[in-house]
Every structure is written in C-alpha cells, then in structure tokens.
Amino acid sequence: MKKNILLLFVIVLFAVSNGVFAAISPAGGEYGIVIEGYDWGPAVSKVILSLDEPATTVNTDDYKVMVQRSDDCASIPAGQVLGSRTVIAGYVSDAEGTRLEEGDYATLVLAVAPNQPIGSPIQYSQAEGCRGNSWINYDMTIRDEANGKVWNQEVNRIMPIIDRFDLSGKFSDGKGINMSYASYVPEEADGKSPLIIWLHGGGEGGTDPSIPLIANRAANYASDEIQAIFDGAFVLVPQTPTRWMDSGEGSTSGQVDDIYFEAVKELVDYYISMHPNVDTDRIYVGGCSNGGYLTFKLLIEYPNFFAAAFPSALAYRGAYFTDAQVNRVKNIPIWFIHSEDDGTTVPDQTVLPVYNRLKEAGAPNVHLTYYDHVVDITGFFGGEGYHYPGHWSWIYSHANEARRDYDGSLVKLDGRPVSIMEWMAGQSK
Incomplete structure (x- = not known):
C-alpha cells in the first residue's frame, strides 16, 4: 500500500x-x-x-x-x-x-x-x-x-511497413496447435513470386502478430528495398503462443522434438495453397534465436522443401547435430549470422560447431557472417563504438547488411559480391 x-x-x-x-x-x-x-x-x-x-x-x-x-x-x-x-x-x-x-x-x-x-x-x-x-x-x-x-x-x-501486412491470420493444425500469423502479398507481378518465412525470437510469442514484426524490425522484409531485390516476395510470419523451442515438457535445443515444427510446416503448406502464385522452388526460411532453432529444425525435417535459409543467433546446439542430420542439410544453401559476444546462444555451443560440421562434410553453399560485436550500423549513436547486446545479430539480417563469410572474404554470387538478401534471391531448388 x-x-x-x-x-x-x-x-x-x-x-x-x-x-x-x-x-x-x-x-x-x-x-x-x-x-x-x-x-x-x-x-x-x-x-x-x-x-x-x-x-x-x-x-x-x-x-x-x-x-x-x-x-x-x-x-x-x-x-x-x-x-x-x-x-x-x-x-x-x-x-x-x-x-x-x-x-x-x-x-x-x-x-x-x-x-x-x-x-x-x-x-x-x-x-x-x-x-x-x-x-x-x-x-x-x-x-x-x-x-x-x-x-x-x-x-x-500509423505504422509504416507493418500497415502493409495482414495481421488477421489464424491457423490450427490437425493436433490442436493454434497459431497467429502476419502475411504480406507483393504487388501483382508477371509469373510467380518467392516466399520469405520469418520465425521470431523467444520474446515475441503470443497472439498478436504485430509484435514479431515490430519488436526487432522483421517487417523490413516487406520494405521497398528488400522487395525490389526479389522483384516482389510473399512474406509469412508465424507466431507461436509460447516459444518455438517448447518441447511440451520444457525447452529443447535439438535433443528432443519441439511441439511446433510440424504445425509450422502445415501452416506454410496451407498458405501456399491459398496463394498459388508462390514459387515453390524459391521458399526461404529464417529466424532469430528461438526462431533460428526452428529454422534449422525445419531444414533437418524437410530438407527438400526450402531453397535457402538465413538463421541468426542460432539456438540449435551443435552437440545434438548428428551425422545423419549433417548429410540431410549439407546441400541446402544456408547463411548464418552470429556475434562472437553472444552470451545467450553461445557460438561455441551453437553456430560454430554446426557450421564447421557442415563445411567438413563438403557443404558447397554455406556461409557464416561472424561479428565481434553487434554495433550501430546507422552511425548515429557511435557506429562501431556503440555495442548492442551480442545476442542481437538479427539486426544485420533485417537491415540486409551481412556481406562477409567466416574468413572475412566477401560472399559472391556468379562472381559478384552480394548482400545476404541478394544471395538468397539467387537461390532456387
């Protein structure tokens, strides 16, 4: 009182x-x-x-x-x-x-x-x-x-870019899993358009899909800049009522199944059935942290479905990445983004062993942009001298800023240096 x-x-x-x-x-x-x-x-x-x-x-x-x-x-x-x-x-x-x-x-x-x-x-x-x-x-x-x-x-x-999305999406799978989702349909174009799927982090679960769009700028995949790279792309942003790493009895980071991956795949299939102009040879999936985990889980379970993936702050643990799983996903184009000072999804436990195993297995199109710190990319608040939490490496994904591979070299597509979104737009099954 x-x-x-x-x-x-x-x-x-x-x-x-x-x-x-x-x-x-x-x-x-x-x-x-x-x-x-x-x-x-x-x-x-x-x-x-x-x-x-x-x-x-x-x-x-x-x-x-x-x-x-x-x-x-x-x-x-x-x-x-x-x-x-x-x-x-x-x-x-x-x-x-x-x-x-x-x-x-x-x-x-x-x-x-x-x-x-x-x-x-x-x-x-x-x-x-x-x-x-x-x-x-x-x-x-x-x-x-x-x-x-x-x-x-x-x-x-007024919420620019978010106002471009339909926030009314609701989906229930055959097992009673309920999800909300946001979606963006590109302006009508000749032929079919790719589909970008974004899976949010652990702090954006719930029943209001505007939160996954705004809490860490994921709405930017519908921006004019990124849409121009793909010549128009559908964007689908599912939302879990809990967290993607929910096993039903706690959290998983790959040791057991989560309760959502099948439902998310059903949602994607449903969305494609409702939008026949989706190019099924160009379906891209990415996510951060919790969503980075689910991105990787979907690749493992459905390796022939996706044209490319872009996980950031990966929460899938390398200790649970089996030899059989390596062979299932090694030929999928993947671009990881992570920061060395990430104290939440510690790189030595997550992205580094996963990336190294894939490269050792001969993965032909797998990249890792590995930052010392997550910094102010605008330059307004101190540039390289201003450090965000190391876990926030998804900033580089949403802003389409990642360009370098693990060894510091520029990632190239057909001999031309490209950003992560430019690279992804060039991938097809």
Whole structure:
C-alpha cells in the first residue's frame, strides 16, 4: 500500500512540475502517432496534432511533449514510466503526416534512440501472463506553450511497413496447435513470386502478430528495398503462443522434438495453397534465436522443401547435430549470422560447431557472417563504438547488411559480391 501511494505521489509531482496531468487532465485536442521500427525496436517517431484552423508554419519551440507509459500486467521500470520527448522538427501536414504547404494538422518529429526507452510503445516483461514483448498504454500530452492548447486524445496510429501486412491470420493444425500469423502479398507481378518465412525470437510469442514484426524490425522484409531485390516476395510470419523451442515438457535445443515444427510446416503448406502464385522452388526460411532453432529444425525435417535459409543467433546446439542430420542439410544453401559476444546462444555451443560440421562434410553453399560485436550500423549513436547486446545479430539480417563469410572474404554470387538478401534471391531448388 505504501509503495502504491509513493508511486502515485511521484506521478503527480512529475505532472505538476511539468505543467501537465496526463492521466487526469480534462479532454483536450486529438492527435495521431507514427510508430516505426528501428534496429533496437519500435519507437513513436512522430505525433500528428489536429489544429483548430489551417496553418502554413509550425514553430517547434512552442511545443512540449510528455509521455506516460503504463500497463496492467507488464512491469515497467520506474525510470521509464514518465518522461518528456524532444521535438527535433515540425511541419504542416495532413492527418497521415504527409507534408503540405497549408493544412489542418501539425506533425512533430520526435528524437528516437536505443537508450531512450521512453519512446517505446512496447515493453519486455517477465511477468506471468504477459511474458515477452507486448504493447502498453502510451499516453501523450502535448502542450502549445504559445496559446495553452493541449492535445491528449489519441485517435490514430500509423505504422509504416507493418500497415502493409495482414495481421488477421489464424491457423490450427490437425493436433490442436493454434497459431497467429502476419502475411504480406507483393504487388501483382508477371509469373510467380518467392516466399520469405520469418520465425521470431523467444520474446515475441503470443497472439498478436504485430509484435514479431515490430519488436526487432522483421517487417523490413516487406520494405521497398528488400522487395525490389526479389522483384516482389510473399512474406509469412508465424507466431507461436509460447516459444518455438517448447518441447511440451520444457525447452529443447535439438535433443528432443519441439511441439511446433510440424504445425509450422502445415501452416506454410496451407498458405501456399491459398496463394498459388508462390514459387515453390524459391521458399526461404529464417529466424532469430528461438526462431533460428526452428529454422534449422525445419531444414533437418524437410530438407527438400526450402531453397535457402538465413538463421541468426542460432539456438540449435551443435552437440545434438548428428551425422545423419549433417548429410540431410549439407546441400541446402544456408547463411548464418552470429556475434562472437553472444552470451545467450553461445557460438561455441551453437553456430560454430554446426557450421564447421557442415563445411567438413563438403557443404558447397554455406556461409557464416561472424561479428565481434553487434554495433550501430546507422552511425548515429557511435557506429562501431556503440555495442548492442551480442545476442542481437538479427539486426544485420533485417537491415540486409551481412556481406562477409567466416574468413572475412566477401560472399559472391556468379562472381559478384552480394548482400545476404541478394544471395538468397539467387537461390532456387
């Protein structure tokens, strides 16, 4: 009880000191937000304010933006509950945030960074009932200091790229396994298009497939850049209600079967039956960590089905990779991504023995991009000097940045250096 009273006092004190009462203030103006995916996860990057009358300019110095993050289940660290957002630019726009010479809306561009969790509309939690990443309440109060107007009613959310996906997918296999899934259908093209399957990590399980798309930028496989490489590709993102490494009696890393691999294969078959324009000679599967495990499990169980694979932060243990399995998968094109300082899927126990066994068996088209650290690839936050957790090597997959093999040489396709997505687009059964 004392803890709750103290928290309430801190919230009220913070609100008073900043001139807003986000939780209890009377209804103000309406706003929309833009949520974008970044290498480290999602952030609210813009807020779009409905104006009382048309405008031609926006003075960003006039606006103060406050945030309150809350959830009934997820535990949010005290320092990440309340805070202010920095406005770095502003312009007149329409309701979707498109710039106009004159318009009825003002769009404020907000600073985002990997070390600013106050910008995130999701929260990772270990709490029972909401374990992993989940959406939280993201309440904003925006005040125009020039005239005292306040906006505190969210009426619209825009999520670029994610909005391209159908998030309504539901699938049940013959054994009663239920899964949600997100899917993207490319613009109509001549002939058939390949299928990219992405299997999320352990923190993205549940029943809301927007989480696997946004929590670590997997939606980028539907981006214009990557779609252009494949000349259009279907994207299928299944979601487990628990975790892919769930054996039914605990976790597996290859020593026993998980309970999902057959259901995922059934889902893929079903999806192909519903989309006859999928090129079944160009089906690609990848995933990170937990999803890296399942990627490899699917290769072992269905070696003639996939044209190529791209697992990152592989969670399949080399100790359980048998000689028979080596022979089953050695001829499948595979590009692994891993970081040497990964303390979760330790490379000496996972990717290195798996990769080495495949190479020793004569695998003709297997690659490993092996980083010292997972770094800021944008250069905005310190470049090579800024280190993300070593487990986050999927950043390089989603951004299509991996280019080098284990020995440091450039991976080539038909004699030309290629990125991981360019390489994959060139693989066919």
